[in-house]
Amino acid sequence: MGVFLMTTSARRHDRGVTLLELLVVLMVLSIILTAAVKTWDVTLERGRAQTTANKLQQLVKVIVGDPDYIVAGQRADFGFVGDEGRLPDSLPELVNRPPSDSVWRGPYIRSTFNQSADGYRMDGWGDSIVYGRQRYASNDSLFVRSYGGRGVVDRSRWQTLNFPYTYQALVNNQVTGRIVDIRGDPVPLGRAIIVDNVRVRLWTPKAGRDTFEQKIQADAANFTFAGVPQGIHRVEASLIRFTIPSETLTTVQDVPVYPGSGARDVIMRIPVDWDDI
Numbered sequence: 001m002g003v004f005l006m007t008t009s010a011r012r013h014d015r016g017v018t019l020l021e022l023l024v025v026l027m028v029l030s031i032i033l034t035a036a037v038k039t040w041d042v043t044l045e046r047g048r049a050q051t052t053a054n055k056l057q058q059l060v061k062v063i064v065g066d067p068d069y070i071v072a073g074q075r076a077d078f079g080f081v082g083d084e085g086r087l088p089d090s091l092p093e094l095v096n097r098p099p100s101d102s103v104w105r106g107p108y109i110r111s112t113f114n115q116s117a118d119g120y121r122m123d124g125w126g127d128s129i130v131y132g133r134q135r136y137a138s139n140d141s142l143f144v145r146s147y148g149g150r151g152v153v154d155r156s157r158w159q160t161l162n163f164p165y166t167y168q169a170l171v172n173n174q175v176t177g178r179i180v181d182i183r184g185d186p187v188p189l190g191r192a193i194i195v196d197n198v199r200v201r202l203w204t205p206k207a208g209r210d211t212f213e214q215k216i217q218a219d220a221a222n223f224t225f226a227g228v229p230q231g232i233h234r235v236e237a238s239l240i241r242f243t244i245p246s247e248t249l250t251t252v253q254d255v256p257v258y259p260g261s262g263a264r265d266v267i268m269r270i271p272v273d274w275d276d277i
Helices: 002-014 017-063 079-084 169-173
Strands: 128-135 139-146 159-161 173-179 198-206 209-216 223-228 231-241 247-255 264-271
Touching: 017 079, 017 139, 017 159, 079 231, 139 169, 173 198, 173 231, 173 247, 198 223, 209 223, 231 264, 247 264
Parallel strands: 173 264
Antiparallel strands: 128 139, 139 159, 173 223, 198 209, 198 231, 231 247
16 A cells, blocks of 8 residues: 555556646746736836936036036026026037037037937937927926827826026026225216216127127116126126226136026126326
């Protein structure tokens, strides 16, 4: 009897795996593989979405500058707009100098070692990032957008990052200030010889080069420039003294112009005492 049991056990062991057992194993492996593929797809999509979000943020920052970059207590980075006095016509202007442009200081964004030359303007799915402007009613905003790998149809996948400032806030500000002498005193009333000979210039980038606007002071105590783009711009105040020989007394100041608020109450100190004129 013992021999018979051993023989039966051995036969059961030698008969291998049944078809049913094989099907069960394959079913379990299929479930595990399906779950792994879904997990991988989710992880891959999250990675693409995060890559896209990072690129959108980087594009906005290089166009309008980094407000958190401070030097000597003042904002020092105004991006492409600060250098050019305008918004880029297209994203390639961030890496390629426009023709006959002397104020371009790019490239404002660089491709990484494993990225194609156009990689900076491609989203995580390899599609082009859209850069645009929305104008309706009182809203005049700018944005960069990815369609999330599914084209324009599926809005739920869109990633849109709006610029932190409106178009007007970036390119249309005011610079106001006043003229004082070396002691900080304003121009005395009735001193036409001073008023008629004070000049104030504001240098700003325009059409690819540095240009200036000049004010001949009707009111020597104050000056105002309008339509000024954000950035660090040079203000120059001068007084012509008709002595023998004549001389021009000049003071120069680099003034940060902030989006939306401009630059207010800029003090230009002429190196002379009004009483000596």
